[in-house]
Amino acid sequence: MVQGIIAGGDVALRRSVEGEEDKPESGACAVQKRQLTPQDVLVGIASSGRTPYVIGALREAHAIGATTILLCCVPPPEQLKGWVTHFIAPIVGPEIIAGSTRLKAGTATKLVLNMLTTVSMIKLGKIYNNLMVDVHASNTKLVARSIRIVQAIIGVDAAVAEEALARAGGRAKLAIVMLAKGLNPTDANILLEEHEGFLRQILD
Incomplete structure (x- = not known):
């Protein structure tokens, strides 16, 4: 029910796959492979608000009729407002180290994602009171x-x-x-x- 997609696939979690984020068609293909429907929600994550991979995925999801959300750390880009249902845009200002979005933007993004995923797990019935009743006892x-x-x-x-x-x-x-x-x-x-x-x- 909840799936993570990253440009370059799972291997990109451990080793950078440069160039994949520049391909909007790859983002669109990732959405197609997962067979999204109008009942689904796609959250695109792009600090700059202009990553081609994310934009391609959002456009494809919008064409399918899914709800689309863009999480970015800049004012919502005007050119995206036609096919992004909701914007979440914590404005963090210039990075301490120029271009290092893993600092302020990355931290703000993580906070927002913690809220989205926690509320989602509650709404899916995985929490009772404040207890994680769907815990998988794997250790x-x-x-x-x-x-x-x-x-x-x-x-x-x-x-x-x-x-x-x-x-x-x-x-x-x-x-x-x-x-x-x-x-x-x-x-x-x-x-x-x-x-x-x-x-x-x-x-x-």
């Missing part, structure tokens, strides 16, 4: 967190929470429904699916 720390989450919501001791998590395949949200409603994993999962994964609708 020791997260297993312990899952146990604490189940305890906090259900009010059971650690042993009961751990046993329920084991039966739930490590899924805290499923374990919570099992304990709250006295269900086996299969029926608890059906109940979650009926409520599109929203725990609040089941518990409250």
Whole structure:
């Protein structure tokens, strides 16, 4: 449901792929590959507001009918207003080191993205109160967190929470429904699916 796209592909996260950001057609192609629909939202991230890859992706998403957002650190460019639904533009001013947008612009962008992604996870039902109930218990720390989450919501001791998590395949949200409603994993999962994964609708 939430996907990250970067010019040059995943390899660009570790090694710079120069030139890819200059190709609007590559941005458009990335949108086409993901088969966006009018129900989707595309957030383009470009500090300068003029990166060709991002502009190509936004144009393609707009043509499809998707909602488009441009996150930039300059006043919204006039030429983009016809096909960008919303602009988010924290104006940070000149960089301390000229051209080094990873400093002020990068920091402001990260703050905005933290807000967008956190609110999105809440709206998708992955948070109950202030607890990350969709946590994936993939290491020791997260297993312990899952146990604490189940305890906090259900009010059971650690042993009961751990046993329920084991039966739930490590899924805290499923374990919570099992304990709250006295269900086996299969029926608890059906109940979650009926409520599109929203725990609040089941518990409250």
